[in-house]
Amino acid sequence: MEEINIVKIGGKVIDDENARNEFLARLAKIKKNIVLVHGGGKVANQVLTSMGIEPKMVNGRRITDADTLRVVTMVYTGLINKTITAKLNSLNRCSVGISGVDGVLLDAVKRPVKDIDYGFAGDITPEGVNAQLLIDLVSNGYTPVIATIAADKNAQLLNINADTVASTLAAGLAQKVKTNLFFCFEKKGVLMDANDDNSVIPLLNSENYPKLSAQGIFSDGMIPKLENAFNTINKGVNKVIIGNSNDVEGFFEAEHKGTMICK
Amino acid sequence: MEEINIVKIGGKVIDDENARNEFLARLAKIKKNIVLVHGGGKVANQVLTSMGIEPKMVNGRRITDADTLRVVTMVYTGLINKTITAKLNSLNRCSVGISGVDGVLLDAVKRPVKDIDYGFAGDITPEGVNAQLLIDLVSNGYTPVIATIAADKNAQLLNINADTVASTLAAGLAQKVKTNLFFCFEKKGVLMDANDDNSVIPLLNSENYPKLSAQGIFSDGMIPKLENAFNTINKGVNKVIIGNSNDVEGFFEAEHKGTMICK
Secondary structure (H helix, E strand, C coil): CCCEEEEEECCHHHHCHHHHHHHHHHHHCCCCCEEEEECCCCHHHHHHHHCCCCCCEECCEECECHHHHHHHHHHHHHHHHHHHHHHHHHCCCCEEEEECCHHHCEECEECCCCCCCCECEEECCHHHECHHHHHHHHHCCCEEEEECEEECCCCCEEECCHHHHHHHHHHHHHCCCCEEEEEEECCCCCECCCCCCCCECCEECCCHHHHHHHCCCCCCCHHHHHHHHHHHHHCCCCEEEEEEHHHHHHHHCCCCCCEEECC | CCCEEEEEECCHHHHCHHHHHHHHHHHHCCCCCEEEEECCCCHHHHHHHHCCCCCCEECCEECECHHHHHHHHHHHHHHHHHHHHHHHHHCCCCEEEEECCHHHCEECEECCCCCCCCECEEECCHHHECHHHHHHHHHCCCEEEEECEEECCCCCEEECCHHHHHHHHHHHHHCCCCEEEEEEECCCCCECCCCCCCCECCEECCCHHHHHHHCCCCCCCHHHHHHHHHHHHHCCCCEEEEEEHHHHHHHCCCCCCCEEECC
């Protein structure tokens, strides 16, 4: 196998049916090996509310109590995963929707309680990735579609952050096959000037990143994403691109769209 | 591959955590190729009710309107499928939970409206089964766990009767590999006397079935199950066994438990 490309989506591409279908139509046409990782969007909050359960978030991360875990499992691995998979299949890109649970794709542990008790939230490591399952599916012509629920060794289901799943799968796969990691978000890339959508920084590496970082141009929200990207590169991933979901075809070109992060 | 055994569970084995875990512990130890098909049990009704949606059934079959479809997709392919899969994994039987949607395992069509409008209910045929996906998973050492939601060619999700899924998967697989089909239910088998739980008929075939049927010993609920079993045998399935989930190990023995249906 030449390479595998992990594409992570979230936000509007999950929540808005038109945006989602437009994105999936783009993705379906790309003649490359793809693994799609999807977040949960706002659907889980709507279902929680309709069941009289209040969604709880701290620092942008969900507090997953037992009732919430049931709902996010239903929404992520059920409704969203099967909606996306069925759509890709209808676009003639044959896809198999699974989660971290399946084939122990992700061997998770419950996050230890420190300052904040995140409840049934899980942590994962690249060593706990069953990369062979993804390689087998891709080799057989399927596009794996991954929902971000996993389980621990005692069958306790756990909710995992979607960016973390994408990065950890990439690092796990990179030990066996050349792997690229593409994060889709609302902006065209990492911006030099937060007020100018066209000020995309095409390349960040260990040379220019510390200098730009010292100039304070990266927002508080962007810094953990970039640290995560460099961390993934250090674990053997070939390249990371952060860019807009409407530009997804462009991530696969030599003259790439978005911001590329590499060594 | 020597053979594949499809095991269908429903009812108490889905609804009752202790009964489910006991069954899965039995299943996990059986050193045979297994595909597990699970129904939805009563969990979907509980979730529907908690969301203020009234469950609707006619003749024991669900009327699946748009809201109900969302919920059964969440419950069957999400909560139940991942709970079972995680449990089997924790018992060292590495399992992959999928649905009819995934890899177009089941190519479904919406049921035409005749007397009753079942809503988003689907029909399937053995020709519409992607048997190779199951064969690949089983060959790689995984136990596929199947939730009974599928999609049509336009990505419309559809709810499929679990007995129908098990039978159709078996007929589809039988075209490629020797296939047995085991239905788990509450009784020890098909009974000669409905009031005597130990009056199990060990064997039904084309010779004794018409005679026993003419004597009127089969209940209204059992007749469609038996017609379905004979239909499956006529489509190439090696044998069908109907028996109690507590006897599941016994289905795999030469001196089988339950009622065996064959030619």
